Amino acid sequence: MSSPSTAIEPAALDREQLLTMYERMVEIRTFEDLAGKNFAAGLVPGFVHLYAGEEAVAVGVCAHLTDRDYITSTHRGHGHCIAKGVDIPGMVAELMGKSTGVCKGKGGSMHIADVEKGMLGANGIVGGGIPLACGAALTAKTLGTGGVAVCFFGDGASNQGTFHEGLNLAAIWKLPVVFVCENNGYAESTPVGYHCAASDIANRASAYEIPGVVVDGFDLFAVHETAAEAIGRARRGDGPTLIEAKTYRYYGHFQGDMITYRTEEELNRYRQRDPIVAVKGYLLAHGLADEAGIDAIDARVTEKLDAAWVAAKAAAFPAVEETLTDVYVTY
């Protein structure tokens, strides 16, 4: 296991890639801030689990993927969806349960999916996506598509049986899959130091004799580089890797969480190293963008998201008959 890598120079990235990644991160942040606001306003039914703070992980990893690659995700899935290219207006509409949603309003926040885009679904079951990702990788291997699967899950999920079964299976079959554990320090209100017997979750890779790497999840470039290696390894047929991205969520576990289990100071410590601000700083410092350029991106994203909410609010709910469709292909 290698130790946390920080302040990597993004040698392999050109300006356009950097700006795209920046924009994706801003999209996620803006998406989440608005989801939170509109949830509080009563416009979003059910539960929402926000990804704000963790943007560098989804974006740094998914930058390496195309539509022939698959990802599986979690209850905290919005960021993964956006990073994988799922349609944002369709996501917003899905949050509201509208017929224009990517799942026609039938899934909601916890089940956003777009298989065409290689997005195999957010998942309401902690650890539920891990075997599915192995399956997507098995398809790639069997059909020789050259694709890989990336499996996102949390620190809490790393204690589920599916983690163990999935990693062993991937290891013995040398599946082209990358396991990305987003360790944000908590599973609901429970600190990782209590629920998980491993100091570094990446250490658990040794139980399967696959590489395990810790990476600073607030550092886009470090994530990007670590992911490049793991995904390259998978594509070459050399088998799976476990990446542990140490990260943090800015909001509570879900909207409504009173967050009594952590301190303001702890949150502020992370916020001071905000991953989006860091990328912006890098772009400015290296003359890859100027303030006006950045502002233009930010404004474009805000506009896109605002328009998405306007459209979603105006959209119709699905017809009641939709309750009974889509259970089977044929019956």
Place this chain on the structure above:
Amino acid sequence: MSSPSTAIEPAALDREQLLTMYERMVEIRTFEDLAGKNFAAGLVPGFVHLYAGEEAVAVGVCAHLTDRDYITSTHRGHGHCIAKGVDIPGMVAELMGKSTGVCKGKGGSMHIADVEKGMLGANGIVGGGIPLACGAALTAKTLGTGGVAVCFFGDGASNQGTFHEGLNLAAIWKLPVVFVCENNGYAESTPVGYHCAASDIANRASAYEIPGVVVDGFDLFAVHETAAEAIGRARRGDGPTLIEAKTYRYYGHFQGDMITYRTEEELNRYRQRDPIVAVKGYLLAHGLADEAGIDAIDARVTEKLDAAWVAAKAAAFPAVEETLTDVYVTY
């Protein structure tokens, strides 16, 4: 993880203990040989999975336990039962499904149990006993009984989700439990080198930051000493240990298995180091017993087992009404 220990001098063991352990091992071997023979003769319904070859593991571990300690077991459970002191005639009758069986004939080979003796059941579900052992250890810890739980399972079971969940839970709660993986090289017809991504299963302990130890499962004294340390640790409140005993089963996976997946040579290699012959050799070499003494033990065991089979054959099947009882305490 320490490396395989062999040829340990049983410093801490007195003559009586050694002779008792020898007798237990002979009981298990004889029990299994007769179970196989009577199965072939059509006297034992269902499946039987024989433990012959693995005797040193159950006996070396259970020598440290009393009735306030619990064990969980597997489909290959006869040896664990005998080592834990379950009534042998009752076991034989159970194999035949007779009313005099320890489970009144309702359980059979795969479900032999005696909770009073701290034997929480053979188990038809691979990996099924692991959480149960954690629960027995939780009882001991909560009520302060001073007891420990020992959980036996196979190499195949070490890939089940319950293995991971159980070891993590035991580690974070510092439960007084010892996990004993009996690695006999195969899960049914599948070699451990294929099904398990870890070269040494004991290595998996590192995922939970608990001790992991490989021991030669053919060496009674090595097992005894390794178990002493792990059980002592558990009793002191210092938490769980994972022991991997490298062992071998003489018979097939179950009776009827054609055993096409391994060679005669391989079997003979193990048979040459037979654990019972080894202990007998030690007893003779150190003047702890003479040939006559050993023969007397062997004869006593044979007599006991023969009598058990005679009694079981003569015993009645349970009354048909028994089908409906014992589902609930009250209903």
Place this chain on the structure above:
Amino acid sequence: MVTATATRQLTYGQAVTEALRIAMREDPTVILMGEDIAGGAMVDHLVNDDAWGGPMGVTKGLVQEFGRDRVLDTPITEAGFIGAAVGAAATGLRPVAELMFVDFFGCCMDQIFDQGAKLRYMFGGKARCPVVIRTQIGAGVSAAGQHSGCHYSVFTHMPGIKAVIPSTPADAKGLLLSAIRDDDLVMFFENKVLYGMKGEVPEGDEGIPFGVADIKRDGDDVTVVAISRMVTQSLLAAEQLAAEGIEVEVIDPRTLSPLDEETILTSVAKTHRLVVVDEDNPRCSAATDIAALVADKGFDFLDAPIKLVTAPHTPVPFSPPLEAAYVPSPERIAETVRQIM
């Protein structure tokens, strides 16, 4: 029900909490286990305090009285900790484990139905497994496809399991007390939509026996057997129908396993008509179970087809109008009753 016991208003959630507190006070072997049932384990400022008290706050306040050795936060390992609860129950504790949503049963079903529920039978009666598994069921809060199911039918199907399913605060308290004192494995189904429901709840520590249905409304014209939240929906339907001159008898089985067959059959003997209202999916369900009972033992009483009002054979949809269509409504219940009058 006439009773001398003093009562006061509690919510269904508070009734559950009160039952847990009483049971933990009376028996030191009762422990609680579950994800975030206290919350904030090993957080410095929460040593004797809870962060969450369960996702719905139902176990809030218990860690302060009973400490973290009896109110155990668990990792997210349903097979691990529910199996541990089973193992602990077989060896001397009385654990009350929380499976946060019943939809998660697929993560731990082996430990429930195959280990815990069968142990006594397979061991020839020489063991017992006094464990309670509390779990949330039900649609109605847009919790979507993996957090809104019912599936008590699956547990009612399984030998060795008792299935207990209160529809009111008083029943929640009394049945949970009996569940914890019971010597068998009990699945205890709490409906998430009912947690805020208020009702009279007796003081004291009296349990409600299993296998005793409760007639929530008397009526002579048709028997409606309703489960969990469907009791409320059926009582609303009964109001509508009463205005039309149809008097509905609403029976709440309260425990599906064991099932009080007699109360149901006696009612049908009087009304000659049966509608079963069940939020679970329709196939091989509690609804079909009760219908089959009456189609056999109550056949001679019947003057009309037995009707079932259930959720459709679909997962639970997220979108609010679809979810509303999914859950049996008072209107749908009333309409079904009218069909057989």
Place this chain on the structure above:
Amino acid sequence: MVTATATRQLTYGQAVTEALRIAMREDPTVILMGEDIAGGAMVDHLVNDDAWGGPMGVTKGLVQEFGRDRVLDTPITEAGFIGAAVGAAATGLRPVAELMFVDFFGCCMDQIFDQGAKLRYMFGGKARCPVVIRTQIGAGVSAAGQHSGCHYSVFTHMPGIKAVIPSTPADAKGLLLSAIRDDDLVMFFENKVLYGMKGEVPEGDEGIPFGVADIKRDGDDVTVVAISRMVTQSLLAAEQLAAEGIEVEVIDPRTLSPLDEETILTSVAKTHRLVVVDEDNPRCSAATDIAALVADKGFDFLDAPIKLVTAPHTPVPFSPPLEAAYVPSPERIAETVRQIM
């Protein structure tokens, strides 16, 4: 059934093997996964040979033709490999996974009912999951409490799952072919006691459609709906009863989900009497499901109570005489029919 197709005698087990072989030949995306379905993986002398071919030999001989990349031995990780089959199905393969005994469903149910079966619905129809899970059911070989269950009722209950359950060699072949070609998640229940049963099986690659019951025996006096091995038991009972002048119509639904309601209702319209014979446990079961169907839609046809002949509400006992009492016998079926004549 009149058909021009040539047939020959095969056992039920051989029929399953043949269907697998045909499906693998016609579609390279069909793969098999399961514990020891070939066996001996990575054993030097077994590279292109199998050690076991499954515990009952049903997948024997396939690795020789299709190789180890399409006949995948798995570790003992039911959630892992069955979940992988689901994920593979959602992304372009047609996996046929073997859950060795249905009793093990508790180790992997989340991946089956909550992931695979719900995926299409939750994703708004934009996904499909063409996976088949073959599994062994049934008592009768003293496999005891954790290897003898039926529990197809649980899968019939779950939306998104198709439940297919052949009772003869010909049905085993035809239904398995349809299952593998089907675009939904199919649970395929093979009865371990039937593997040795011989019968005429058509040559060729024709599937049997789902949702079409088969009338295994014509009769005018009473309808017996029987599932899996209970078809055989019911046919034996029908022989006994025919000698007494009672003509039994034996209907085999063949698929429980979807269920051919029409064939059952049409038969009851003729016979006015229904007995359902089901080896599963009795509560919330396929038996109650079919009884409830007829108690509603077929009520007006009925001249007698609907009777169920099922296993008792107990785990499966080991001891042979107890196990014999557990499984519905021809005698018990005949006796039940007599009760309602």
